[in-house]
Amino acid sequence: MIEKLQLIILVILVPTFLCAQSTYQQKKEQYSKAVESLQTEDTTTAIKLFQESIQQNDDAPSYFELAKIYWQRKDFLLRNKAYEYMKTAVMKDEKNIEYKYFYAEICKSFAKDESVNQWNEIVSIDKTQIRAWINLAEFSGSEFSEWDKSIRQFIIKDPVSPIIPPEIINVQLHDKAAKDYAVAVNYYEQALQIDSTNYNLCLALGLFYAKNNKPFLGIKHLRRLEKLKRADKDIYLCLGLLYYKAKIFNESYNAYYKALSLMLDAEKEDFTFNSVKYILKTAHSEMNDDELRDFIFDYWQTNDPLLVTDYNERLLEHYSRVAYANLCYSIPRINLVGWKSNQGEIVLRYGEPLGRMRIRPSTIGGMHKGTGYEVDSKYMITSGIKEEIWSYQDFSLRFVDPFFSGNFQFSPEQLIYIENLRKSKPTTFDPKFEGPIFNLPYQSYQFASNNRAQTDVYLTYEINYLDSATSKEKFANGYDVALFMFDGYFNKKFENKKTISFVKESSNSVVNSLLMELAPQAGNLAFEMMRKKDKGVTAYHGKYNIKNFSGDELKISDVVLASQVEIDKEINGSIKRNNISVLPNPTRSFTKNDQLFLYFEIYNLAKNKNSTTDFEQKITIQKKEEGGVVNSLLSVVGLDKEGNKVTLSSKYQTQEKDPQMYLQLDMNEYEPGEYVITVTVKDNVSGKEVSNQTEIKWQ
Incomplete structure (x- = not known):
C-alpha cells in the first residue's frame, strides 16, 4: 500500500514540475526576444x-x-517612467548592484539623497565597489563646493506687523562645508585601500584636490598612474593644473605639452586658438582668423614675463585657466564646455577671483520678540535664487542661477558693464613665479663701438647682500642672468645668458656688467635673473632705444657715476673701455665715505691746423627739485651767470678726437639730496656743443 502511494505522488509531482519549468522557459524566452530586438x-x-x-x-x-x-x-513623461520602472526593479531585486548604480544615476538630477542611499547600499553589499566609493566622495565634494564660502540670508518679517522693517541675518555655512570635505576625504581613503592604482579613482582625487587648492595631495595619485604608463590626456591635463597650482612650472609645462600631444584636433584647437580668440576677438574684431592666429603668436611672445625660463609663464597661465574652467564649470548634460560658460569666461579672462562669496536662497519667516529674534518655522518659505559674487582687484561681478541648474549666469543688471569690460579690459595677468620676486638696482650705459655702425650697450646691476631679500645665503648656489633685445615686432635681436657662480667674499655687495653690441634701433629690452637656490626672480622689461654714434657729428656717450676707475688694471664686474676699467654704481647713491667718479666719452672732436683738438668741458651740478644753488661749494666751483648753478670748467687740448674722460668729484660739502649732474662739451675748433646728464642721490 505504501509503495502504491509513493507511485501516485510521483505521478502527480512530475507533471507539476514540468509545468513550472515550461512557464519559466516562456518567461525567459519572452525577455530574450526583447533583448534580441534591442540588439x-x-x-x-x-x-x-x-x-x-x-x-x-x-x-x-x-x-x-x-x-x-x-x-x-x-x-519628461518617459524619463519619469524610467524613474518609476527603475525604482520597481530595485525593489524587486534588492541585491542587484547594476540596478542600484543606474537607479542612483537617475536620482542624481532630482533626488540626490536617494542616490547617496543607493551608493551606501552598494558598498554594504560589496565593499570593493570603488565606483560607489568614488560617487559618494564626489557627492560630498560637490556639497563642500556648494557650501564653502557660502552664507544663507534670512529675511525676517513680522506677519502681524508688516510696517516693522525686515531684518536680514547672514548665517555662515563654513561648518557644514568642512564636514562635507572631511566625509569626501574619508570616502576616497576607503577606495584607496581597495585599489590605489584605479584610474577613475586617481583622476577623481586629482580633480578633487585641484578644485580645493591642495595640489600636492593630488599630484602623488596621478604620478602613480604615470609611473605605471597609464596616464592619458586627462591625467596629464589634471597634472598640469596641479603642478601649476603647486608652482612647479617646468613640470606643469611638460604635463600640458604631453596632454596637447594626445588631444584630438578639435580639443587642441580649443586650448591653443578658440579659447584665446574668445578673450581677444572683442578688442580685435577687425581681424580674420588667419590674422588673429599671427596676432596670438605674437601676443604670447610679447607677454612672456620671464624669458630666462624654458617655458612661457603667460601661456602656462592660459592653459591652467582653461583646465580650471573646464574642471569647475562644465555642465555635460547640456553639452556646455566650462570655458564657454559665463563663469568660465571670467576665469579665462581674469583668472580665479581674489575673493568669492556664495549667497544661497533666503528664507522668510515670522518674527517674535524675546531675548532675541527667533524664526517661527510655520511661517518660513524659501525664496530667492542662488548667487555668487566674485571680487577682483578693481571690479566685482555677480552671477545668478535662476533655474537651480548649476549654470551660473551674468546678473542681468551687469550685462552692459560686462560688455564694456570685455572691450576695455579683455584680459589681465599678474605674473606668477616659482620663487619670490626681488628687486635689483640696475643701469644701462651706451657708448660708440669700435665698429661705428654698432653701439656698445652695458647693463650693470648690483646685488646688495645686506638686504634680506638679496642676502648671500640666497645666492649661495649661484644664479642665471640674461639680457635680451627685441625689435618693435618682438623679433629677438640679441641674447646674452650666463650662469654666475657664487664667490665668497667679504664685501657687502657685488657689481656685475653685461654687454651687448647692436645696431642702433628702437625696440624692447629685457633684463632678468633667477637664483638657483630658491628660484627667486627679478625681471625688467620695457621699451628701449639704442643710440646712433655713427657719422662725423660731435657726440657724447652716457655719463657713468662710478665707484672706481682704474687704468691698465681690471676690476671684477666693471665696464672695460680700452685700457680703462670703470665700476659703475647702479644705485647712483653715494655718501661721504664713497669715492665718486664721472666717466664719459666724446666722439668726433675737430682738429685744428696743429692736428690737435681744443675743447672746453663744463660739469654743472644742480639741486633736482629746487634748481637752487649749493652755497657750500661757491668757493670751490662758483656760480654761473644766472646764480642758480654750480659749474666746474676745464679746458683741454689733445691729439685724440675720441677722448675717454673721467674725473673724481668731491661732494663732501653738499647737503643731502638729489642732484642733476650735466656734462657739456664745447668744441672750440668747430664751435659745436654737446651735452648729457645723469642724476645722483647724495646722502
Whole structure:
C-alpha cells in the first residue's frame, strides 16, 4: 500500500514540475526576444516585448531594460517612467548592484539623497565597489563646493506687523562645508585601500584636490598612474593644473605639452586658438582668423614675463585657466564646455577671483520678540535664487542661477558693464613665479663701438647682500642672468645668458656688467635673473632705444657715476673701455665715505691746423627739485651767470678726437639730496656743443 502511494505522488509531482519549468522557459524566452530586438536596434519591438513581459511576469530585468530606454528620451513623461520602472526593479531585486548604480544615476538630477542611499547600499553589499566609493566622495565634494564660502540670508518679517522693517541675518555655512570635505576625504581613503592604482579613482582625487587648492595631495595619485604608463590626456591635463597650482612650472609645462600631444584636433584647437580668440576677438574684431592666429603668436611672445625660463609663464597661465574652467564649470548634460560658460569666461579672462562669496536662497519667516529674534518655522518659505559674487582687484561681478541648474549666469543688471569690460579690459595677468620676486638696482650705459655702425650697450646691476631679500645665503648656489633685445615686432635681436657662480667674499655687495653690441634701433629690452637656490626672480622689461654714434657729428656717450676707475688694471664686474676699467654704481647713491667718479666719452672732436683738438668741458651740478644753488661749494666751483648753478670748467687740448674722460668729484660739502649732474662739451675748433646728464642721490 505504501509503495502504491509513493507511485501516485510521483505521478502527480512530475507533471507539476514540468509545468513550472515550461512557464519559466516562456518567461525567459519572452525577455530574450526583447533583448534580441534591442540588439538589432529594433527599439519599438523591444519596448513592446518588455512591456508584455512586465504585464505577464512582473520581472525586474524588463523594468530595468525599459528604464534604460526611456531614460535616453528627452520626453519628461518617459524619463519619469524610467524613474518609476527603475525604482520597481530595485525593489524587486534588492541585491542587484547594476540596478542600484543606474537607479542612483537617475536620482542624481532630482533626488540626490536617494542616490547617496543607493551608493551606501552598494558598498554594504560589496565593499570593493570603488565606483560607489568614488560617487559618494564626489557627492560630498560637490556639497563642500556648494557650501564653502557660502552664507544663507534670512529675511525676517513680522506677519502681524508688516510696517516693522525686515531684518536680514547672514548665517555662515563654513561648518557644514568642512564636514562635507572631511566625509569626501574619508570616502576616497576607503577606495584607496581597495585599489590605489584605479584610474577613475586617481583622476577623481586629482580633480578633487585641484578644485580645493591642495595640489600636492593630488599630484602623488596621478604620478602613480604615470609611473605605471597609464596616464592619458586627462591625467596629464589634471597634472598640469596641479603642478601649476603647486608652482612647479617646468613640470606643469611638460604635463600640458604631453596632454596637447594626445588631444584630438578639435580639443587642441580649443586650448591653443578658440579659447584665446574668445578673450581677444572683442578688442580685435577687425581681424580674420588667419590674422588673429599671427596676432596670438605674437601676443604670447610679447607677454612672456620671464624669458630666462624654458617655458612661457603667460601661456602656462592660459592653459591652467582653461583646465580650471573646464574642471569647475562644465555642465555635460547640456553639452556646455566650462570655458564657454559665463563663469568660465571670467576665469579665462581674469583668472580665479581674489575673493568669492556664495549667497544661497533666503528664507522668510515670522518674527517674535524675546531675548532675541527667533524664526517661527510655520511661517518660513524659501525664496530667492542662488548667487555668487566674485571680487577682483578693481571690479566685482555677480552671477545668478535662476533655474537651480548649476549654470551660473551674468546678473542681468551687469550685462552692459560686462560688455564694456570685455572691450576695455579683455584680459589681465599678474605674473606668477616659482620663487619670490626681488628687486635689483640696475643701469644701462651706451657708448660708440669700435665698429661705428654698432653701439656698445652695458647693463650693470648690483646685488646688495645686506638686504634680506638679496642676502648671500640666497645666492649661495649661484644664479642665471640674461639680457635680451627685441625689435618693435618682438623679433629677438640679441641674447646674452650666463650662469654666475657664487664667490665668497667679504664685501657687502657685488657689481656685475653685461654687454651687448647692436645696431642702433628702437625696440624692447629685457633684463632678468633667477637664483638657483630658491628660484627667486627679478625681471625688467620695457621699451628701449639704442643710440646712433655713427657719422662725423660731435657726440657724447652716457655719463657713468662710478665707484672706481682704474687704468691698465681690471676690476671684477666693471665696464672695460680700452685700457680703462670703470665700476659703475647702479644705485647712483653715494655718501661721504664713497669715492665718486664721472666717466664719459666724446666722439668726433675737430682738429685744428696743429692736428690737435681744443675743447672746453663744463660739469654743472644742480639741486633736482629746487634748481637752487649749493652755497657750500661757491668757493670751490662758483656760480654761473644766472646764480642758480654750480659749474666746474676745464679746458683741454689733445691729439685724440675720441677722448675717454673721467674725473673724481668731491661732494663732501653738499647737503643731502638729489642732484642733476650735466656734462657739456664745447668744441672750440668747430664751435659745436654737446651735452648729457645723469642724476645722483647724495646722502
